[in-house]
Structures are given as structure tokens and as C-alpha cells.
Amino acid sequence: MFMDVHDRFRTESHSEAAGRFNERFLLSLASCKACVVMDDELNILPISSHIRSITPVPVKEDSEGLSEAEKDLKNLKEQLIDDFPVGPLIRKCCTLDQGKAVVTFLDAVLDKTLRSTVALLAARGRGKSAALGLAIAGAIAAGYSNIFVTAPSPENLKTLFEFVCKGFDALEYKEHLDFDVVKSNNPEFKKATVRINIYKQHRQTIQYIQPHEHEKLSQVELLVVDEAAAIPLPVVKALLGPYLVFLSSTVNGYEGTGRSLSLKLLQQLEEQSRESAKTVEGSLSGRLFKKIELSESIRYASGDPIESWLHALLCLDVTSSIPHISRIPPPSECDLYYVNRDTLFSYHKESELFLQRMMALYVASHYKNSPNDLQLMADAPAHHLFVLLGPVDESKNQLPDILCVIQVCLEGQISRKSAIRSLSDGYQPSGDQIPWKFCEQFQDTVFPGLSGARIVRIATHPGVMRSGYGSQAVELLARYFEGQLTPISEVDVENVTETPHVRVTEAAEKASLLEENLKPRTNLPPLLVHVRERKPEKLHFIGVSFGLTLDLFRFWRKHRFAPFYIGQIPSTVTGEHTCMVIKPLNNDDIEDSGSDQWGFFGPFYQDFRRRFTRLLHLSFREMEYKLAMSILDPKINFMELEPTLSTSNGFLRSFKELLSPHDMKRLEAYTNNLAGFHLIFDLVPILAHLYFEGKLPVTLSYAQASVLLCIGLQGHSFSYLEGQMKLEREQIMSLFIKVMKKFYKYLYGISSKEIESTLPRLKEIVMEPHSISVDEDLKNAAKQVEDEMKSKMEGSLNPELLQQYAIVDRDADFENALQIGGKVLSGGLVSVKSSRNKIEKHGNQKESHKSGKKRSKDDHGSKSNKKKKS
Template identity: 60%
Template structure:
């Protein structure tokens, strides 16, 4: 039976195409898959270019085999059973046969990075993680659609309690009750995205899509362009820049390959530095994902070859990461009239682990020139280098990047946010150091000094996206949901800095933090921005640990709080702890005997395995997962104050006297349960609208943030602590960090013999014993420390 489709669906698809923005469609119902055909048809009709390609991501089981021959066999079996009429083939089979579809398991989605699709379909919602969401959505081009399929649901609020696959990795023996706060926040955030539309499997628009209620078609000018297109001015400036440098080679030919004004300006900056041919010069390029960093580096390398550079080295975590870079090296060479096999040839890797990635380009038009890939740790091979290009420098350990710098021109680029989430540390540490050196060199040149010991430094930032238009609502929604745009939310330090002794540690109520209220959102963004500014590596998946992990708890250090002021307090430090231990002796002995240690409980399993002590896991402790101090307030004593307050809290020194009788009930079990039972009771109080009504249906419910939430910040004296035996920390060993943890009373018990591939540092585990009513010997940790020192 034919049915008239809601005009708002078609209008949103057409508006996305006109504005080069992406649309997000959430289809709920057991037949959601069938509506992909209709959405793709509407997208094809609205697009003037070729039929959009599709990326289809799934966990394990597809609706039908992705292998064409196997699929034909399945269709043949259906025909033999009389379940398929060959004369009246269903639209979905026609869609599959006539569309270019790339199928990808979720665990293989790293292989689709750098590719671009017109539509992305995400099925098996329970397998999604923040990393996967960011990785897949970013592959969709402007004017494309992201379609999420949710089957087996009769209400949106059922998503709040869906058991996600990632939850199994968050449970430990003593902390089993996972609360799906991330899902709740994600569902609530969909209503704030103007390019998001929620509908059932019959294409009925759901009331939650309130912003789409009065959507109007975008008006077009006489030339067919949108009336208010912000990218037109940028495109005009790009044309003017290309025209002004058309007679300047190699810049004139290379700029014609640039897609945005920002990208063209970055290539000009690279070529300016290359044309000077001075030693000890660095150009740093930072940007979010999808801004064309690797393409700009590739064009810059082609320009350097045109300027006569003979020995160019390129490094990245893996040569597979350089696919886009080398693609644009060749595009640049083609623009400069170089011919493959005549003027240059390429060499692919013979290492199976690198998958035939390009590792060398030999150029011999005027004289012998090479572009050679080297692994980051092989910095000793750079003796004859004239130019070194470091792609995705933030994914390389910071000490290694420093060793790569030398007496040659250096181009480096880094992602400062995005799903990798690794770039903030590099921008803060290495780039800040290079910036200071460059400033010193400039001042010394001004007074006539030599300045040969420093490096000149230039910095370029790309803001305009390549795949889609600036200001894309789906990008804004994704960045806010996953807290990716950390640079914009780093809180300002207070104008009057309080003395550390005046500061107090507060417990953060996670139900309220992830409730999607406006004040809670600002506080969450500020907390994550401090994480990113202070820690070496962050990924969106860290948000799941913060929100859903039953053993994890959050604290913030605040200055004196004026409760009458209607503003959020200034955050001086954030502490995230994971309750560990309280493992039964039987489980510990069984796991140690098998050598198969469960996930979680990092410190108990590490120490028990190292010292062959099956009793240690039965002790309860709190591991400091992260402690992030405001980046503008280092060494001010706030980190030490936070750790000291944490120690006093878990020892029971802060709890009010009238609550002392409740301590054993709250935490006397040695941390078992981690307070999740109490949290579960609190969560039953306020629910999203429509969840509690049995008659509520998908088409009538409106999902809104819960009411009756507890306060966001809880004074430690108002929350009974879990009584613990020790505080612990595990981190990459550096002299500065070791001095800090020793100063606050921690003792080393374990040092990993091999360095981490991520950080280039050796992991160390340190503990500090706490006073516990069940432990008479306060020196119980001393034998472990002496044993460690004697090794």
C-alpha cells in the first residue's frame, strides 16, 4: 500500500544537499532496515551528482551476505522455498544490487578512515561506542546522511537501559551494576540537533524531533546557490589567492589543488619556509579532523621537490596512515607536470604488516631526489635530511618527537580534537616549547645576536572543513556529545587564586553530570577540557568510563564556594578514581593459577601476580585514574591538596560525626558495590517524560531531561565513604611525576621492564596505605616496598 511520506523528511534531505550539511536520521522499529531504501532514493533524487555510495557498519550478523556470489545463492534458496517472487523483487534487493555499498564490521572501521561516503548506516546499536560513532560519522560528506537503525524498541527511553557490549568490559567482580548514563545523554542530545530527525519504521516523525517541526525549504538564488551560503566569501578569497600566485611556481600550480582558503594559506606558509632553505626551522599545522591536513602536507612535499630538496623524510605511526599524504604528493607532482615512470616512481612496502603501503618515492627529473618513510624511533637515520615531515605527530610519543627535531626544516601536523583525541598534549607541550624558542630567537635577532641555537617557528591552524560546509550541525552535535572541542571549553582560572588549604574536594554526582541539563553540560565540558589539557592521550571512549563504569567516581577541587552566587564554581583540579579489589580469595587463586586475569582491578592483579600473593586482591583500594590540574596553575599545590583530601575522605576523617554510625553500612564491605545500590535508588526518582506511562507509545512520548535530580556537587562530609585499605596510582614513569607522587606519600611497588608503545615510558604502580578499622598493623605495606627495592 502506497503511503504519503511526511514532507519534513524530504525537506530535510534536500536542505542538507543544498547547504552541503549532513543529516542524521534515527529509525526505530523492527523494519527500520527497509526505510534505508527510501532515504537513499530521496538522497539520490536531491543530489545532482552520481548515486551516493553507502557505508554499512554492523557488529556480527548482516541481513544477508555481503559477498555477491553468496548473496545470489541465498536469493536462489529463497526462491526455491517460495519466499521470493523473481517477477516482483523487493525494493531492498534492488537497492543492494544497484548501489555501491561498503560493508564493515565495527571492529574493522579503522580501515575506512580517509574514505568518503554519501550515506552511513549504523545497525546493532548495542555495539556502538563513542570512538566508533566519531569514526564512522566523520566519513560522511556534506549533503550525505547518517542513518541509525534501532530495532526491538517500543519506546525511546528503553535505550536508557540497553545493555551495551562495552558494558561487559566495565564490570569487575565487586562492581557489577552498570548504569547507562551515556545512552540517556545521547538520546536527549538528539533533540537539540536541528538536522536530526527521529522516526519509526513507517516514516512517522516522532515528537522528540521538536526542532524539525517547522522546517522550511532553503531558498536559492538565481545561480542555484543557497541565499545565505557562508562558504561563498571563502571560495571567492580562495580564487583571488590562486590568481595572485598563478605565475609563481611551484605555488601557483599547487594551490589549484586546494579545496579551502585555510588549506591554501597553509600550503603557502609551508612553501615560504621551504624557499628560505634555512636550517632549524619548524612549521606546525594543527586542526580538527577532516580539515585537509595530510593533503596540505602532501602538496607541500611536492612543492619542496619542485624547489630542489633532495632528501625528504616522512614519518608517522604507520605508513598506512600516509595514504592521503602520498596521494596528494602525486597530485602535486602531476600539477607540476611530473610524469610517473618518466620523472618519478614509487616503492611499496614488502612488510605484510604495512599492507603494501607506499614507503618511498624516487624522483629523477633534474637530479636524484627521494621521499622516504622512516619509523619514528629511527631518528638516527636523519643525518642527511633536508626536510622532515611528521604526520599525526600527536600519536607519536612526545620524547620521540623531540628526538626527531634536528638541523633541518621540519613540517609537523597534529589533530587537536576528533576521535583520536591525542593532539592536545602535543599542542600544549611541544608546540608551546617551540613557540617560546621562536620568540627568543626573534628577540635575539632584533638586538643583533646570533640566535643559531634556537629554532624559528611558524604555526598554522585549519578551521574550515573539507568534506562538508562550515557550521555543520551534525559536527557540532557530535563534538558536544563526545566533548571533542576541548580547546573552546578550558575554563578560565579564577582572578583571585585561593590558597590550597582553602580549597575543598567535592564529589560529583554522575546522574546529574550526565543528565543533559544546561548547567551540567557546561560543567562536564569544563571537566573533560581539563582532562585533555593535562593528560597525554584521551579518546571519546574515556567518556563511557566517566559515565557508566560502576567502579569509577569523580571529584573536583574547588576554591571557596559562594552558595548564594548563581554561577558554576571555578574548577581547579579534577580527580577520577576507580575502586578496585575486594576480590574473593577463591577467585584470586583460580585466576592466578590459570594466568588468565580478568579485566579491571589493575592494581590488585598486577601486585598479586608480581609478588605471587593471592591475598592482596582481597584488600580494597582506590586507583587514581586521572588527576588533572588547570593548565595555567601548575605546581601551585592544588594537585597535592586534592590527593590529601582524597586520602582523608577514604580514611573517614572528613565524614560528619552523626554519620559515623552509617560508615560500616555504606562502605564496610571493603568497597564492594561502590555505592551503586544507592545510585540505583536515586535514579528511580526522576525519569524522562513518557517512560513511566504504560500507555506511552513511540509516536506520543516526548523525552526530556529527568527532574528531581540530586545536587551536582556533594560535600564530602555529606557522603559516607567506602572504607579502603590503600590508594594507588599507575602511570608512565617520568622524574617529575615520580617526585610528585613520592611527595604525597606514595611508595613504588611495581615497574614494568618494557616501555609503553604509546608513550615511550615505563609503567610504575605506587601505593599509599590508609588507616582501616580491620587492619591493626599500619606498616603492612612495608614488606612489599622492601621487596621491590631489593629486586
């Protein structure tokens, strides 16, 4: 049986939707004892053969036709008939539980200490919203002026505002005279009631606010939070304050997103109330907490089998299906299994129990679950389910403990023609969220043609959260799609295919309605298949889309997922920005430079970071600095090396265009404490952009980089940082000036390097070590000196040189020298005139005579030569 809703499940690459949800629905009708299936002639079909043994149910009623519960409610109304405003309002209650809830609410209202928190917990169809509406009407009658109501959407408050008006009727308030109802003009709210103005006593207002608008609660006296379980827990905590608070939560059903509200928040409120009640001071100043639970149904009779059948069919009451884990294995011992959806939705007893446990993990993990989500999981052709299980003991015939569930949607494989048409028309078809968003953000028509998987949901057992099972499941899933878990021989891999479904028209031709007996199919494939035994799809990436929070982003970042899109408009329900991240997988089909860990996604990731830094002072100005730092993930540690001209050459050109010499002088004055911060206020955004784009390789601490981000990119003041970083103003200013000093040091360094490169360089003298030892060097030097002295001595004793001191043997000269009695003088010197001049003259005459003869011969030779030439 195929439905119109299946058109939303089809994508370009996955067009065949299955009918597992309807098959399970029809099979469940056979198990519902209060259901009768007939044909158009009112013939009971074999599926409802149990109706033949129907018997009337005895009802315990008194003489007035009232049951025991109705009788107790009547007595309660009679007891409070004279109390105002409780008496008129309680007459609108349908059950005793609802009446007691209204009385409890009004007791807190009339107390007027504004220090109570009242929580109302119940299943679907118990009258929670009606009780809140009547309590709000009673608060108006008690004189409360400012009442704020919040819920995931104004549409959830339709019943609440309806019973506010019914309470006004019981209190004899007239519409248009005593109060006005204001409808919303927002087309998304579909003309839902958003305000009621009351004028009877004085100006009073009942105003709807969105859950994330907690800053509007400054003048509130009463805050009512309807369907609090559908609001994330941090948002609910932010709503609480020093005023009267009414909380309403659905403990099961698709309005509730999980048990985290009742298990965490209400437990904390109870503990705080219990601690404050221990002391006298605490009992006067602490908050009081009351919890109300409704068990009696208004929509169904007590024990109605239709309610239990509907809860089982749509997995509404699955919180009791979470079993205690018998053994907590280490994450490294756990394995990933593929869940066959044909077997899961076959309505067999064991598979039905496994389905209820899977949905229980979704509910416990704060996912909002509706019947549409269950049908999507069953029928969408691109969706697949995986579970993380501990070591399985096959000898025990029991279902294993589910530690983690992952729901995956295959996306991509979109034709280039479709991508170009989508960009030109500005229209994105349903499905394929990540490829279409990637195509829109980067105007890229190639990426949609790649194949990928989007993790739709990941839920961990509440008893073992933060134990590493979610991380192990994600790692195994990535390795599975990369082919690392598949055996080398693909012949041994069993490619499990889901059984094709038979259309209703084809089945109707084979059997008659009066003869057909519906029963679960047989010969189904195994429910669980180890991923090593299944051939994986060939994918290029894995992606995730989620509401941006610090914990979630850090989880995906830890597994090497990188963001490429963050929505600029936050969600009206949670106040969170939509974030999409992807992780490229190792695939031989894509060529990339391999320069970084992101592969082909690297250029797109850098482009996203640049765009995000530019938007930080606009759309993301109020984003927490820790989250912004995690998203940018700047490199804050650089090697302590002096900047070289080769590495900073490209930066110098852009640096000169951004910062003038006067800017550098201002920056120098600030770093030397000669000027105030306002003198360089215009330079901080420029330096911050350069740093977070990786163009300023300066090592900063995490705190210093955070201060730079808040001031330079988000444009916050030091006063704002005091509240955000929980530091004193002097500490923040100290961190900031250290950043500026490091920037100035780096910029001054590369500027100095550039100037040095233009100056002439001296030839560098290379100092090399001696090849001989010191002793040998000394010996060689001594020998060299001795040789030089020896050569000098030999030259000075040459006979030819000594001839200049020759004395001719003339006695007269000696006698003249020794004319003083023939004795030597006391100085020991005797002076005798040398005959050197005569000898030199005689020698010169001989040489000149020889040279003259030589010249005459040369002249004679030259003359004879001339004669010959002539």
C-alpha cells in the same frame, strides 16, 4: 540503552554498567536543529518537532555557482598554474585556507636554508594532514633526499601518505616506476604505510619513525610531525633540530591532548624567532618561525550546526570552556567534593556547563581524550569523580571554580579462585589493573582480594598549576578513604547512591515512540556532595598507573606512594616505561608488623627494589640516574658509629662469600692510590648491590651515591657520566675513590672487630671516684702514718726487747773501757761487752729444763694410756 562496549567496563566486583552516555546522546538530539529522528515508517517523532519550522538557507553564489571562498581559491590556482611544483599541487586543495598552507610550506621548502619551523594549527576536518602530504610531495620534487615523518602511530598518517601519493600523481610520478610504497609488517600497525622510496631523480626516502626515536635524525633534511599535540611536549622538543620542521596540531578534538603544545612550545618558538630577528647576525643564523591556522572546514559546510552539536556532545571544543579563576584561595582552605554522575550527564544546562569545564581541565592537562574516554567516565560502574573547590559562596547563584579534578576507579575484591585461575592460565581480565599486575609480579593470590582505588586521571586548572592544589586533592582523597573526614556518627552521613537506570525495553512498554517526549530527568540528587557528607568505601590501598617521568614520580613519591612495577618495554609512542605505585591505607582488617611506613606492603616493596637493582644494567640501563635514584631512594645518611659485631654479624657471613682476602687487598691498593680502577672493576657491582640493598651502612653524599649507581649498577663509564652529570672527569673519579675509601674503611673495621672478638680479654678495672674530699683524705693518711710510727716506737721501748742490751754492774768492764786516762773518746762512744750471751744461755737452760719435765710427764701419760688399752 546498554551496549556491547559495556562488557569492557564490568569487573568481578562491579558488574552493573549504567547508560548515562546514551541518555545524554538522545537528549542532545532534541537540541540539534539539523537532526531528524523518524521511526521505521518515516514518521517524525516528537523529539524532532522543530523540523516543522524548517526554512531554506540562502547561499551567496555567482553566475558560475561558486561561493566567495571557492572563487578566491580558483583565482589562487590560476595565479600559480605555471609555478612548479606549486601549481600542480595546489590543484588538489579543497579550500582557500588549505591552499595558502601548501604555498607557505613550499616557500619554506624552496628556501633551502633548513632553518625554518612551520606550525599548522586547526580544528578537526580542516585538511591539515592533506596539506602536509602535498607539501612532502613538493619537497621530493625540490630534491630533498631524507624526509622523516612522525606521529603517535602510523595509523594517524593514513591521510598524509595518501595525499603524498596524490601529489606524486599531480607531479606525474608513476608508482612502481618512480616510487614504491612500503607497508609495515608489524601487526600492531595494521599494514600502515611506513616508507616511500623514490627513484625518479635520485634515491630519495620518506620514512616513518616513532616519536621517541629522535636519535635517527642525524641525516634528516625535512622532519614532519603530524598530530604533534598527541605527543608529550618533552618528546616534541627532543625532535626539533637544525633542519626544516613542519608541525601539525589539532587544537581541539580527540586527536589533541591539550593546549600545552600551542601555549608552551609555539610560544617559545615565536619568542626565539623574534629575538633572533632583532639583530643582523641573528636574522642570518637564527631559526625562522611561521604559524598557519585553518578555519574553513572541508568536512562540514560553513556554520554547519551538525559540527557544533558533535563538538558539544563529545566535548571536542572545550578549550574555550576554561574560565578565569576569580579568586585563588590557599590550598588549605579548599575542600573535596564528590560529583554525582547521574546529575552530571543529565543534560541540564548547569550540569552540562560543569561537564565541559571538567573536560577542559583534562585537555589542558595533556590527557588524550576520545569519545571512548567520555563514555568510560559516564557508564563504568567502578568509576567515581571528585573535584577540589575553593570556599563556596552559597549566596551567589553560580558554578564554583574547579581547581582540580580526580577520576577514581575502584578495584580489587577479586576472589582467590579467580586469582589462582588467572595465574595458571596466564590471562588477565579487563579492568582491575593494579590487583592483576600485583598478582602477576609477585605470584600472590591474596592481594587481589583486597579493595583499593586507582587514580585514573588528575587534572589541575592551567592557571594555578604548581600551586599545591593537586597535592591537596590527593591528600584529602587519601584521608577520605581512610575515614578521617567522615563524622564520628555514621547516622549523620548521607550515603548518596546513584539512581538505577531503567532499561529501554522496560521503558518501551510504558510509552509509545509517537507520544514520548524526551526531556532531562527531574528530582535528581545534588551535583556536588561534600566528602564529609558521604560515607566512603572501605579501602586498603590507593594506586596510580602512569608513564614514568622524573616529575611525575617525585610527585607521587612526595605523597608516600611506593612503586611495585615498572614495565621493561617502553611505550612505542612516548618512549616512557609504565609505572604502578600504591599507598597502603590505615585499615584494621590487615595485620602487619608495623616495622616501617609501608605496612603490609613493606616486604613487596623490598622485593621490587632488589629486582630493580638487578635490571638496571639490562632493561633500565639508559634510564636517567636522577630517576633511578628517586626510584631506589637509598638511605645515604647513617649515624657515625663504629661497627659492632652484633650489628655486622649477619653481614660478615655474606661478605666472606662475596669478597676474598685478595679482593680486600686489591681494594686497599686502589684506595691508597697504588692501583688503577681496572684492578677493582669487578668489585664495584658487588659493593653497589650491597650498598643499595642497605647492607653497607656507609654515609655517602647524593653525588657519590649517583656515581656508584651509574658505574656499579648501570655499568656506565666515566666518559658517559661526564655528559650526564655535567662534571669533569677528575671530579667524578674523585667522588668514586671517596666511595671506595669509605667502603674499605667500613669493611676493614668489621673485619677487625671480628678478630678482636676471638682474642682473650683482660679483666676490666673499673675506676670509681673517691667518696671523701682531698683534705679529708690527706688528714686520714697523716693520721695513719702517725699511728704506724707510734706503734713502732712503743715496740722498740719494750723492756723485754731492751734486756738484750743489758750490762752487768761490773767495774772491771768499765775500767777497761775507760783505760785511756778515764776519758771518753772523741767519737763519743764507749764500748762495753754485754752479758747478753750469759743471760740467754741461762734462760735457755731454764726453758729446756722446764720442757724436759713436760715431755717426761707426757711420756708417762702415754705409757699409762697404753697399759689401759692393753
